Amino acid sequence: MLLMAAASEAQLRLDITQGVRDAVPIAIVPFGGQAEGATTEVASVVANDLRISGRFAPLERRDIVAQPTSGAEIRFEDWRLLRADFIVVGRVEPDASGLAVSFELHNVRTGARLLSGRLPTTQGGLRSTSHRVADLVFEKLTGLPGAFSTRIAYVAVDGRPPAQRYRLIVADADGYSPRTVADSTEPLMSPAWSPDGRSLAYVSFEGKASAIYVQRLASGERVRVSARAGINGAPAWSPDGGQLALTLSRDGNLDIYTLDLASQTLTRVTTDDAIDTEAEWARDGASLYFTSDRAGSAQIYRVALDGARRAERVTFTNSYNARPRLSPDGKELAMVTLDRGGYRIAVMELASRNLRVLTTSTQDDSPSFAPNGAMLIYASRERGRGALAAVSADGAFHQRLSSDQGDVRDPAWSPFPPRG
Amino acid sequence: MPGFFKEHLRPLAGSAGLHLALLAILAGAALHWTSSQPPVELAIEGYVVDSAPPDRPATKSQRVEPSPKPQGDSVPPPEPAAEEATQRRAQEAAAAGRAAREQREADQRAERAAAERRRAAEDAEAQRRAEETEARRQAAENDAQRQAAEREAKRKAEAEEVRRKAEAAAEAERDAALQRRLAAEEEAGAAVSAGVMDEYRRMLAQTIERSWIRPLSARAGLQCTLLVTQAPGGTVMDVTLGACNGDAAVRESITNAVYRASPLPAPRDPRAFERRLEIVFKPTE
Numbered sequence: 159m160l161l162m163a164a165a166s167e168a169q170l171r172l173d174i175t176q177g178v179r180d181a182v183p184i185a186i187v188p189f190g191g192q193a194e195g196a197t198t199e200v201a202s203v204v205a206n207d208l209r210i211s212g213r214f215a216p217l218e219r220r221d222i223v224a225q226p227t228s229g230a231e232i233r234f235e236d237w238r239l240l241r242a243d244f245i246v247v248g249r250v251e252p253d254a255s256g257l258a259v260s261f262e263l264h265n266v267r268t269g270a271r272l273l274s275g276r277l278p279t280t281q282g283g284l285r286s287t288s289h290r291v292a293d294l295v296f297e298k299l300t301g302l303p304g305a306f307s308t309r310i311a312y313v314a315v316d317g318r319p320p321a322q323r324y325r326l327i328v329a330d331a332d333g334y335s336p337r338t339v340a341d342s343t344e345p346l347m348s349p350a351w352s353p354d355g356r357s358l359a360y361v362s363f364e365g366k367a368s369a370i371y372v373q374r375l376a377s378g379e380r381v382r383v384s385a386r387a388g389i390n391g392a393p394a395w396s397p398d399g400g401q402l403a404l405t406l407s408r409d410g411n412l413d414i415y416t417l418d419l420a421s422q423t424l425t426r427v428t429t430d431d432a433i434d435t436e437a438e439w440a441r442d443g444a445s446l447y448f449t450s451d452r453a454g455s456a457q458i459y460r461v462a463l464d465g466a467r468r469a470e471r472v473t474f475t476n477s478y479n480a481r482p483r484l485s486p487d488g489k490e491l492a493m494v495t496l497d498r499g500g501y502r503i504a505v506m507e508l509a510s511r512n513l514r515v516l517t518t519s520t521q522d523d524s525p526s527f528a529p530n531g532a533m534l535i536y537a538s539r540e541r542g543r544g545a546l547a548a549v550s551a552d553g554a555f556h557q558r559l560s561s562d563q564g565d566v567r568d569p570a571w572s573p574f575p576p577r578g
Numbered sequence: 579m580p581g582f583f584k585e586h587l588r589p590l591a592g593s594a595g596l597h598l599a600l601l602a603i604l605a606g607a608a609l610h611w612t613s614s615q616p617p618v619e620l621a622i623e624g625y626v627v628d629s630a631p632p633d634r635p636a637t638k639s640q641r642v643e644p645s646p647k648p649q650g651d652s653v654p655p656p657e658p659a660a661e662e663a664t665q666r667r668a669q670e671a672a673a674a675g676r677a678a679r680e681q682r683e684a685d686q687r688a689e690r691a692a693a694e695r696r697r698a699a700e701d702a703e704a705q706r707r708a709e710e711t712e713a714r715r716q717a718a719e720n721d722a723q724r725q726a727a728e729r730e731a732k733r734k735a736e737a738e739e740v741r742r743k744a745e746a747a748a749e750a751e752r753d754a755a756l757q758r759r760l761a762a763e764e765e766a767g768a769a770v771s772a773g774v775m776d777e778y779r780r781m782l783a784q785t786i787e788r789s790w791i792r793p794l795s796a797r798a799g800l801q802c803t804l805l806v807t808q809a810p811g812g813t814v815m816d817v818t819l820g821a822c823n824g825d826a827a828v829r830e831s832i833t834n835a836v837y838r839a840s841p842l843p844a845p846r847d848p849r850a851f852e853r854r855l856e857i858v859f860k861p862t863e
Contacts, residue, residue: 170775170852172783174859177792177835213794243791243834265830267837268817272830301795301827319697366693520715532794542708 179554181215182299184208185242185266188219189259190227190249200250200259203288204295207306207332210548211296211532212555217242229262229271237266244272246295256280259287263295273298285334305528306331309572310535311339311349311358312546315565326360328375331528331571333546333559339375347568350393355573359383359393359402370404372419384417394437394446403427403437403446414448416463427461428469434459436481441488447472449480456480458493473506475513481524485531485551492525492534503536505551516553526571527551535559535569759847770850778845785843786857790835793827798863800824802832806855812841820856832859 186205188194208214221240226232227249237245248261255278263273273294279287286307293304308331316323326340326349340346344363351358352372359372369385370393384390388407395402402417414427414437428434432452439446445462450469452459456478459469473479478496485492485505495504495513500520506513521539528534531551538547538558544567546559802822807815817836819829836857845851 169854170779170782171856171858172779172786174783174787174790174832174835174857175862176787177790177796177831177861178788180791182791182831243838244830265834267834272826299827299830300793301825319701320694520711539708542705542712 179552181213181555182244183215183217183242184295184299185217185222185237185240185245187222187225187227187245187247189247189261190225192250198284198288200248200261200284200288200291201246203285203332204246204292207289207292207304208296210332210557211304211306212550212557213296213300213532228260229264229274232264234264234266234269242266244295244299246291248291250284253278257284259284259291261291263298285330289330289332300532302530302532303574305530305532305571305574307575308529309355310546310569311351311572312537312569313346313349313567315544315567326358328358339373339378340371340380348392349568349570350395351570351572352395353397353399353573355575358570359395361391361393370402372402383419383422392436394439396439397441397443403439403448405435405437414446414461416446427463427467429467430469438482438484441484447482447484447491449482458482458491472508473513474511475506479504483525483527485527486529487531490531490551492527494523494525503534503549505534514553516549516551517547517556522547524568524570526569528571529574535571537567537569755846770847774845774847774850778843778850781843781845782855785839786835789838790859791831792861793831795825795827796831796859796861798861800828800859800861802828802859804832804836804857804859806836806857808840808842808853808855810851810853812844814840814842824859828859832857 186201186208189200192199192201205216209216217240224233224236226247228247232245232247243266245264245266246261247264248259251258251260257280258276258278260276261274262271264271275291275294277287277290289304289306292306296302296304296306309328310331310333311326311328314325314327316325322343324342324344324346325338326346327336328339329336339358340360340362342362342364344366345361346363347361349358349360356376357372357374359370361368362371363369365385367385368390370383370390371380372383373380383402384404384406386406386408389405389412391405391412393402393404396416400419402419404415404417405412406415407413409426411431412433412435413429414434416425416427417423418425427437427446428448428450430450430452432450434448434450434452436449437446438448440460444464445460447458447460448469449456450459451457452469453471457471458473458479460472461467461469472482472491473493473495476495476497478501479493481494483492484490489508491506491508493504493506494501495515496502497504497515500518501522502515502519503517503522503525504513504515516534517536517538519538522536524537525534526536533548533550533555535546535548538545540558544565546566546569548557548559549555800823802824803820805818805820807817809815814837817833819833822829822832824832
């Protein structure tokens with residue numbers, strides 16, 4: 159009734175059909191119960207996560223004058239003057255289990271509390287709990303789940319030939335807490351996350367010939383699943399985690415195969431004389447995308463896994479398109495494209511075949527979507543060395559992930575961690 | 579070059595050769611142990627569990643070693659006459675094993691040396707290419723910067739010209755409008771012209787669109803209505819959400835868009851001012 163009355167009284171009606179892609183200004187106030195310079199400052203981790211996403215512009219620490227630690231202590235007019243739209247406050251307290259992180263998210267303009275929570279944790283778990291807080295804030299303010307609690311896998315190479323050292327590393331999505339999960343003097347490449355995020359498949363040349371391993375991250379237990387004559391490369395997991403698509407050269411040239419992990423049944427998928435490689439499963443598991451040079455240069459094709467296995471070409475825009483990777487919703491395909499003389503990361507909307515080139519350097523490779531689809535991580539070159547970079551799916555925000563781990567390459571973003 | 583083909587084929591071509599060499603060795607050695615060992619293909623196709631902890635350098639024991647298998651306990655004790663033959667066979671086997679091992683080691687040494695040479699050559703080539711690419715990139719960048727600077731200067735000059743003309747035109751338009759308004763106001767009770775209303779609506783919409791940071795969940799098909807009350811100076815007093823099919827992220831973002839836009843612009847004709855606004859957010863894509 160009230161609404162109707164107001165509506166009928168309003169005399170000027172406007173339509174808003176567009177907005178801007180600015181970063182949302184947000185204040186992340188240092189959490190109570192933590193001394194400045196604490197090993198893991200919750201507010202710093204949350205602010206850094208939100209900044210990396212490109213969607214938020216956290217206020218600089220020096221601009222944060224008041225330090226409320228609960229909603230009742232916030233004087234909203236102060237934060238309006240600082241032009242913050244939202245504010246996160248909270249505190250770290252002792253708890254029966256060790257520690258607990260309490261936090262609240264408020265709209266500075268309206269004063270409304272949008273989110274509050276209390277997460278039990280420990281001193282050692284404070285960083286991952288901070289990522290959880292960032293996830294929840296991100297989801298409330300963007301409508302997409304945050305991916306800050308996820309991880310990235312990549313390969314780091316140290317030294318010069320012949321004394322090189324290859325390490326397969328798993329780190330938090332923000333690059334912190336790197337952990338070496340495999341180490342070899344021979345090349346390691348193409349890490350691929352299992353759909354449950356608990357295992358990595360990768361290629362290792364540790365026996366001087368390529369082989370594909372599946373390694374459980376928690377236990378380190380490893381299984382060699384393919385060491386066939388010739389090339390064993392480019393593993394990709396089926397959506398149910400039961401199969402790997404592989405590139406093998408056992409029958410002469412490079413073709414795509416599927417390997418059932420339980421039964422070890424190997425099935426040949428492509429038979430073309432050209433190079434077929436870099437398989438990626440469709441979300442329904444019924445077809446594979448892959449790279450092939452059957453038309454003379456690398457392009458992306460799709461082949462259904464039942465029936466005649468006829469491959470249909472998917473990309474037509476540039477003369478080189480390779481390394482297909484699907485978005486989490488399966489509607490878009492990321493790839494490396496040869497765009498105006500440079501190898502760049504692009505995303506193609508499958509329905510319209512509309513290609514968006516996201517990056518501007520010339521040697522970008524290995525795109526991998528974050529599990530919320532908002533960003534992609536990829537390999538780039540910086541002063542002759544491999545470096546990791548990230549870009550938002552709309553190409554608006556670019557980030558470089560700095561590394562002290564030498565030459566880094568082959569990044570792969572993990573799925574969401576299993577809950578519970 | 580980031581091409582996956584190259585990346586995979588380079589190490590693999592080397593390893594394929596190595597693999598062939600290894601197969602050849604194993605084929606020779608197989609003369610002695612094929613019966614007691616599974617075929618090579620089977621051995622490496624199998625499920626091999628490696629229990630090496632991940633933080634240690636991976637073991638290199640994956641290669642199938644053609645070590646002579648000792649005679650099993652289940653073999654009955656040899657007859658005296660047969661014993662000599664057995665020993666002879668054992669000696670022959672040992673000698674053959676030594677020869678095979680030496681051959682294998684020689685092959686491996688040669689293979690390693692070849693692999694190192696290959697790798698050094700590839701590395702030098704890669705380095706050279708990277709430097710070339712970098713030099714080309716640098717040159718292109720310098721060129722692009724210079725051109726961009728020239729374009730920018732030209733653009734600025736043109737923009738300045740356009741702005742000056744537009745200002746002059748606007749000035750003339752304002753004068754004419756004033757004349758018209760004065761003439762119109764002579765007629766008592768004249769209504770605000772439709773043109774002024776349209777302009778006011780457009781100014782308000784543009785201001786709010788510039789303030790609306792669209793969240794990821796704001797897609798085409800979204801439609802949300804806000805009822806806004808403003809004070810005479812344009813200060814936003816109240817924002818009330820009406821019908822809205824968006825999520826919390828959308829609702830917060832559109833509410834804040836209006837607050838961020840405060841104070842809202844004033845109409846050219848004060849009589850066009852409306853205290854209450856109905857604002858419909860419906861993005862086109």
